[in-house]
Amino acid sequence: MTAHRRGLLLALEGIDGAGKSTLARALAQRLRRDGRSVRLRREPSDRELGRLAQLAGARDPWTGAVYFTLDRFLARPSLERDLQRADVVVTDRSLYSTLAYQGSALGASAVRRLEELGPRATVLPDRVALLDLSPAEALRRVGRRAGARGPLERERTLQRVAARYRRLARQGAWTVLDARRPTAELVDAIVRSLPEGPRRNAPRPAPAREQRT
Numbered sequence: 001m002t003a004h005r006r007g008l009l010l011a012l013e014g015i016d017g018a019g020k021s022t023l024a025r026a027l028a029q030r031l032r033r034d035g036r037s038v039r040l041r042r043e044p045s046d047r048e049l050g051r052l053a054q055l056a057g058a059r060d061p062w063t064g065a066v067y068f069t070l071d072r073f074l075a076r077p078s079l080e081r082d083l084q085r086a087d088v089v090v091t092d093r094s095l096y097s098t099l100a101y102q103g104s105a106l107g108a109s110a111v112r113r114l115e116e117l118g119p120r121a122t123v124l125p126d127r128v129a130l131l132d133l134s135p136a137e138a139l140r141r142v143g144r145r146a147g148a149r150g151p152l153e154r155e156r157t158l159q160r161v162a163a164r165y166r167r168l169a170r171q172g173a174w175t176v177l178d179a180r181r182p183t184a185e186l187v188d189a190i191v192r193s194l195p196e197g198p199r200r201n202a203p204r205p206a207p208a209r210e211q212r213t
Contacts, residue, residue, distance in 0.1 A: 007039075007083040008195065009123055011094035013165060014131035015158045017138030018179045019186075020092045023131065026183050027190055031088055034191070039082040042092035044068060045075035057102055065102035065114055069095075072122035079123055088194070094125050096168055104164035129190050130169045133179035135159050 012020040012027075021042065028038045044050030049071040057064020072095060082089045095118040103111045118124075135158035169176050175193045177186050 007086045007089050008127065009079075009083060009089050009091065009125045010127045010129065010190070010194070011091050011096065011125035012129050012131065013093065013096050013100070013174075014133060014179060015100075015135065015138050015162050015165065017141035018131035018133045019141070019183070020131060023183055023186055023190075024090050024092045027187050028090055030187050030191060031090075036087040037085070039086040039089045040092075041079065041082065041089060043075075043094065043097065044071040045078070046071050049074075061102040061105040062110055065098050065106070068098045068102070069114070069117050069121045072118075076122050083123065091125070094128070095119075095122055096125075096128060096165075096172075099168060100161050100164045104160045127193065128169075128172060128174040129193070130165055130174050130176045131179035131186070132162075132166070132176055135162055137180070 010027075012024055014020055024040055024042070028040050031038045044053065049067055053064045053067035053071070056067060079089070079091075099111070099114060099118070103114055106114070135155050138158055139155055166176075168174070175190065177189055179186075
């Protein structure tokens with residue numbers, strides 16, 4: 001983590017179709033109206049690495065996880081610059097996506113290795129908001145998109161991933177939101193969970209109790 005960091009890193013997590021990208025844009029607009037400088041990011045940062053990770057992950061979760069971790073490592077300098085320049089950095093996915101998607105298909109020893117690699121490769125989020133949605137509803141949303149489904153967009157896979165996300169949320173004291181709620185309500189809930197005003201060189205916040213709204 002850079003010594004000159006000032007911004008707060010907020011990660012939006014959830015299975016495919018949960019609405020993370022839509023929420024990220026709406027949240028950035030709201031925070032800017034509130035007077036905060038905001039940078040938006042999404043993972044994977046490198047589209048080719050992301051493509052390779054998706055293809056590999058469907059057959060070999062460990063290789064897919066390594067590709068995603070490499071993407072974060074290569075993107076870390078850019079992320080740190082954003083944290084120096086902005087009050088809030090909102091990222092659509094983080095290392096927790098790998099722990100949920102690939103980690104839920106791996107054994108305990110491999111998951112521990114991922115948990116060790118993650119903080120070395122990237123900056124840990126200060127806040128995480130989980131958009132909780134049933135896999136059946138998520139796939140209905142995905143089906144309305146143009147193009148074919150991704151290799152991990154299968155109901156059985158998403159059921160496994162959703163269960164792991166909920167477990168991570170309990171362990172990490174994340175803010176858990178019902179993804180069926182209107183975007184404006186979700187934005188309000190996240191804004192209420194954030195510290196007041198810009199955060200300059202502040203210590204990492206103590207974990208809060210899980211909030212389900």
